[in-house]
Amino acid sequence: MKWDLLTTSKLSTTEIQEILKSASGFARGESWQPKNRLFISNLFFEPSTRTKTSFEIAERKLGLEVIPFEVQTSSVLKGETLYDTVRTLEAIGTDAVVIRHSADNYFAELEKGISIPIINGGDGRGHHPTQSLLDLMTIQQEFGSFTGLKVAIIGDILHSRVARSNADALVRLGASVIFSGPEDWVDIQGLPQGCEYMEVDDAIREADVVMLLRVQHERHDGKLLFEKNDYHNRFGLTVEREKQMKKESIILHPAPVNRGVEIADGLVECSRSRIFKQMENGVYIRMAVLKRALENRNGGREDVNANQKWQATY
Amino acid sequence: MKWDLLTTSKLSTTEIQEILKSASGFARGESWQPKNRLFISNLFFEPSTRTKTSFEIAERKLGLEVIPFEVQTSSVLKGETLYDTVRTLEAIGTDAVVIRHSADNYFAELEKGISIPIINGGDGRGHHPTQSLLDLMTIQQEFGSFTGLKVAIIGDILHSRVARSNADALVRLGASVIFSGPEDWVDIQGLPQGCEYMEVDDAIREADVVMLLRVQHERHDGKLLFEKNDYHNRFGLTVEREKQMKKESIILHPAPVNRGVEIADGLVECSRSRIFKQMENGVYIRMAVLKRALENRNGGREDVNANQKWQATY
Amino acid sequence: MKWDLLTTSKLSTTEIQEILKSASGFARGESWQPKNRLFISNLFFEPSTRTKTSFEIAERKLGLEVIPFEVQTSSVLKGETLYDTVRTLEAIGTDAVVIRHSADNYFAELEKGISIPIINGGDGRGHHPTQSLLDLMTIQQEFGSFTGLKVAIIGDILHSRVARSNADALVRLGASVIFSGPEDWVDIQGLPQGCEYMEVDDAIREADVVMLLRVQHERHDGKLLFEKNDYHNRFGLTVEREKQMKKESIILHPAPVNRGVEIADGLVECSRSRIFKQMENGVYIRMAVLKRALENRNGGREDVNANQKWQATY
Numbered sequence: 001m002k003w004d005l006l007t008t009s010k011l012s013t014t015e016i017q018e019i020l021k022s023a024s025g026f027a028r029g030e031s032w033q034p035k036n037r038l039f040i041s042n043l044f045f046e047p048s049t050r051t052k053t054s055f056e057i058a059e060r061k062l063g064l065e066v067i068p069f070e071v072q073t074s075s076v077l078k079g080e081t082l083y084d085t086v087r088t089l090e091a092i093g094t095d096a097v098v099i100r101h102s103a104d105n106y107f108a109e110l111e112k113g114i115s116i117p118i119i120n121g122g123d124g125r126g127h128h129p130t131q132s133l134l135d136l137m138t139i140q141q142e143f144g145s146f147t148g149l150k151v152a153i154i155g156d157i158l159h160s161r162v163a164r165s166n167a168d169a170l171v172r173l174g175a176s177v178i179f180s181g182p183e184d185w186v187d188i189q190g191l192p193q194g195c196e197y198m199e200v201d202d203a204i205r206e207a208d209v210v211m212l213l214r215v216q217h218e219r220h221d222g223k224l225l226f227e228k229n230d231y232h233n234r235f236g237l238t239v240e241r242e243k244q245m246k247k248e249s250i251i252l253h254p255a256p257v258n259r260g261v262e263i264a265d266g267l268v269e270c271s272r273s274r275i276f277k278q279m280e281n282g283v284y285i286r287m288a289v290l291k292r293a294l295e296n297r298n299g300g301r302e303d304v305n306a307n308q309k310w311q312a313t314y
Numbered sequence: 315m316k317w318d319l320l321t322t323s324k325l326s327t328t329e330i331q332e333i334l335k336s337a338s339g340f341a342r343g344e345s346w347q348p349k350n351r352l353f354i355s356n357l358f359f360e361p362s363t364r365t366k367t368s369f370e371i372a373e374r375k376l377g378l379e380v381i382p383f384e385v386q387t388s389s390v391l392k393g394e395t396l397y398d399t400v401r402t403l404e405a406i407g408t409d410a411v412v413i414r415h416s417a418d419n420y421f422a423e424l425e426k427g428i429s430i431p432i433i434n435g436g437d438g439r440g441h442h443p444t445q446s447l448l449d450l451m452t453i454q455q456e457f458g459s460f461t462g463l464k465v466a467i468i469g470d471i472l473h474s475r476v477a478r479s480n481a482d483a484l485v486r487l488g489a490s491v492i493f494s495g496p497e498d499w500v501d502i503q504g505l506p507q508g509c510e511y512m513e514v515d516d517a518i519r520e521a522d523v524v525m526l527l528r529v530q531h532e533r534h535d536g537k538l539l540f541e542k543n544d545y546h547n548r549f550g551l552t553v554e555r556e557k558q559m560k561k562e563s564i565i566l567h568p569a570p571v572n573r574g575v576e577i578a579d580g581l582v583e584c585s586r587s588r589i590f591k592q593m594e595n596g597v598y599i600r601m602a603v604l605k606r607a608l609e610n611r612n613g614g615r616e617d618v619n620a621n622q623k624w625q626a627t628y
Numbered sequence: 629m630k631w632d633l634l635t636t637s638k639l640s641t642t643e644i645q646e647i648l649k650s651a652s653g654f655a656r657g658e659s660w661q662p663k664n665r666l667f668i669s670n671l672f673f674e675p676s677t678r679t680k681t682s683f684e685i686a687e688r689k690l691g692l693e694v695i696p697f698e699v700q701t702s703s704v705l706k707g708e709t710l711y712d713t714v715r716t717l718e719a720i721g722t723d724a725v726v727i728r729h730s731a732d733n734y735f736a737e738l739e740k741g742i743s744i745p746i747i748n749g750g751d752g753r754g755h756h757p758t759q760s761l762l763d764l765m766t767i768q769q770e771f772g773s774f775t776g777l778k779v780a781i782i783g784d785i786l787h788s789r790v791a792r793s794n795a796d797a798l799v800r801l802g803a804s805v806i807f808s809g810p811e812d813w814v815d816i817q818g819l820p821q822g823c824e825y826m827e828v829d830d831a832i833r834e835a836d837v838v839m840l841l842r843v844q845h846e847r848h849d850g851k852l853l854f855e856k857n858d859y860h861n862r863f864g865l866t867v868e869r870e871k872q873m874k875k876e877s878i879i880l881h882p883a884p885v886n887r888g889v890e891i892a893d894g895l896v897e898c899s900r901s902r903i904f905k906q907m908e909n910g911v912y913i914r915m916a917v918l919k920r921a922l923e924n925r926n927g928g929r930e931d932v933n934a935n936q937k938w939q940a941t942y
Contacts, residue, residue: 593719
């Protein structure tokens with residue numbers, strides 16, 4: 001068995017709780033390092049500050065050797081497949097890879113043939129499991145448990161990598177989920193179990209957790225579906241709407257934030273905001289996920305290139 | 315108080331001397347390392363070999379963990395502000411940042427809100443304090459003191475990041491400064507105190523230190539104001555002019571050199587040239603500046619994300 | 629004397645055997661680290677996953693500090709020469725450099741003036757000595773010796789960085805070489821000593837080692853000289869041709885592979901294939917070459933910037 005982390009939907013609630021517990025240990029200052037020097041590489045085929053740097057720091061804190069991989073200077077430019085790129089990294093001694101790629105389910109082509117663990121750093125419009133886990137960690141840190149919590153997820157549900165997998169995990173963990181946002185961006189007829197749709201003002205008044213999604217201009221082929229101000233007034237967390245939030249409610253956003261669009265500029269660092277706390281937690285989640293993958297890998301690289309007839313003795 | 319290094323003009327002469335002394339210690343082989351593992355990131359929004367690599371080596375020599383930041387793959391491409399980018403790096407555990415940016419005074423927007431030290435690696439046409447300090451170190455190394463020295467700064471004074479701040483620091487330290495170069499590139503009416511203008515031939519005959527500035531084609535919007543040879547003959551350090559220099563005088567250049575423009579090809583590594591010595595000193599200056607910032611930081615990151623209600627105990 | 633590695637043709641067979649022996653030691657788990665902290669930089673002016681990452685892992689395994697060098701953000705963009713770039717890296721404390729560059733014999737301009745060792749990671753259509761050495765290591769590992777072996781090199785001999793230097797080294801080590809491939813890509817009239825030309829089917833039947841070369845679209849100015857299928861059927865290792873290979877024969881390819889062009893998709897990881905074994909061996913070869921360069925460097929950097937009049941004492 002290989003301890004990839006590809007999606008949260010494949011994790012049982014027990015597994016999720018184990019990862020959150022391990023991350024919480026790292027947050028309290030616990031440490032873990034592998035016995036041998038291990039090599040890891042981060043393959044980011046899409047731009048990202050937060051996720052890539054967060055993984056880098058997590059890797060360094062675990063004492064891993066991080067092998068730079070730059071898409072711009074790689075053989076991918078010569079038409080090499082993702083499989084051959086990863087297989088190459090495995091052959092030369094990389095012990096695990098983190099991958100972000102614009103193709104949904106890019107990992108399907110890797111499951112056969114690749115023996116080292118794969119951590120999904122985001123696939124197309126599919127999944128972003130470490131983001132989901134850090135959202136869960138931040139909520140649990142705040143409220144202690146998920147039972148009975150109401151979490152409003154507001155914005156472009158259809159194109160979000162985390163909305164659906166967050167909703168799925170939250171419901172399994174005992175929370176209820178409210179979707180809100182432009183009607184074109186929510187499949188109101190096909191709401192998952194445990195989820196309901198509300199108007200933005202209702203959602204914000206009801207929720208213990210207001211999770212805003214980024215308006216991803218870059219995923220709508222450059223077409224602006226809303227004027228900045230228009231979106232903000234109709235679906236954003238305005239200064240006025242924030243005043244309607246329950247006393248203990250908190251604000252989450254996966255970042256990067258479009259200030260003045262999803263959220264008023266002045267609220268990004270207000271006392272309810274856990275936006276930068278999420279980023280901090282992201283490092284601990286990634287440490288937990290990497291530890292899980294590396295601690296459990298099956299014997300590792302020794303077996304990978306075993307197809308030689310005999311070993312030279314010289 | 316935060317121990318940024320943004321400009322040399324904010325440093326007192328005592329502070330300058332302290333940094334030079336610390337750098338000189340590193341040049342003699344002294345070492346310093348922080349007690350805990352610290353993380354640093356170099357945000358270079360403009361191209362640079364020398365400065366970035368020099369910082370990297372300085373950081374490694376101090377035992378810092380350098381977190382790669384690649385502009386090309388960062389969320390800056392998604393329109394994230396500089397503030398949010400730096401705030402993110404702070405949230406995920408970076409202990410200091412080095413920034414080079416094309417905007418003058420880019421750091422103004424960071425002074426409120428960012429708690430980690432910022433080292434300026436060059437801002438637009440504004441400042442480049444570690445370059446100034448390494449120039450000062452190389453002069454002091456050569457002559458022991460600044461008192462009574464004549465330093466000629468030749469070239470594009472108006473567009474230079476270091477000409478004015480070098481002149482300011484040199485005059486405060488007791489030297490006198492001669493500006494020279496094309497009249498369009500020197501504000502002859504507005505010379506700072508302690509500075510005078512001379513024709514190139516006179517400047518070179520008078521000076522103890524001949525500091526050539528780079529002709530920065532890339533900052534003149536691609537317009538070539540001079541033919542290469544024309545500039546060299548009229549304002550460059552030609553083979554003939556070098557013969558007019560005083561016996562003990564030395565040559566400085568911030569590099570990269572346009573060979574055959576600011577300086578004759580054959581003089582780049584002549585016995586008077588301290589051009590590569592400057593680069594060596596740059597590493598020691600950066601070690602001193604980083605040590606100063608990290609040694610003195612105020613309690614650091616513990617306080618940054620303190621806006622949570624209670625800590626999960628699990 | 630400086631222990632560069634620029635071409636294999638400059639290495640005696642004794643030197644080649646010494647490098648192979650050292651690499652074989654690393655393959656068996658031996659280790660070596662320099663006494664002091666050493667800095668190295670990889671200057672890759674052409675894209676490459678395999679070679680660059682392989683050097684990175686080799687460097688980390690030797691405990692070297694790897695200083696990132698990104699062409700895209702370097703002063704090369706400001707027109708700096710390769711000499712000045714390398715001289716700068718030397719001045720700021722880099723102890724060795726690995727260079728890949730599109731210009732044949734780029735190192736000619738570096739031999740005078742640069743004191744640190746240079747490892748050639750590939751020059752234009754010229755040489756790629758660590759690739760040649762890893763090919764030799766993989767063959768020796770398989771057959772114990774080179775004497776009497778027949779090695780078929782198939783494909784674009786004329787544009788290959790490794791075909792001619794491999795042929796030269798193999799013949800000197802006692803093997804015989806068969807060239808094959810499109811007639812336009814082989815200089816049949818000018819075959820080196822010890823080499824003969826054969827039709828593909830004959831070459832594959834005769835050879836102990838079938839070494840396929842990559843069809844380098846990017847080196848033919850984008851002109852496709854063959855349809856994919858056409859090349860595969862006429863010159864590639866098809867499923868049918870593989871069945872004609874001798875029982876113990878093996879397959880090599882420098883990668884990245886064009887699957888379905890030089891080699892049938894299903895054969896890339898077949899039991900005869902040593903393609904990923906080559907990559908693994910590449911790390912050991914690079915460790916051996918780096919050890920050789922660093923162990924023997926002549927006193928090193930102390931002398932490089934010695935042109936100062938006196939040392940400041942403060």
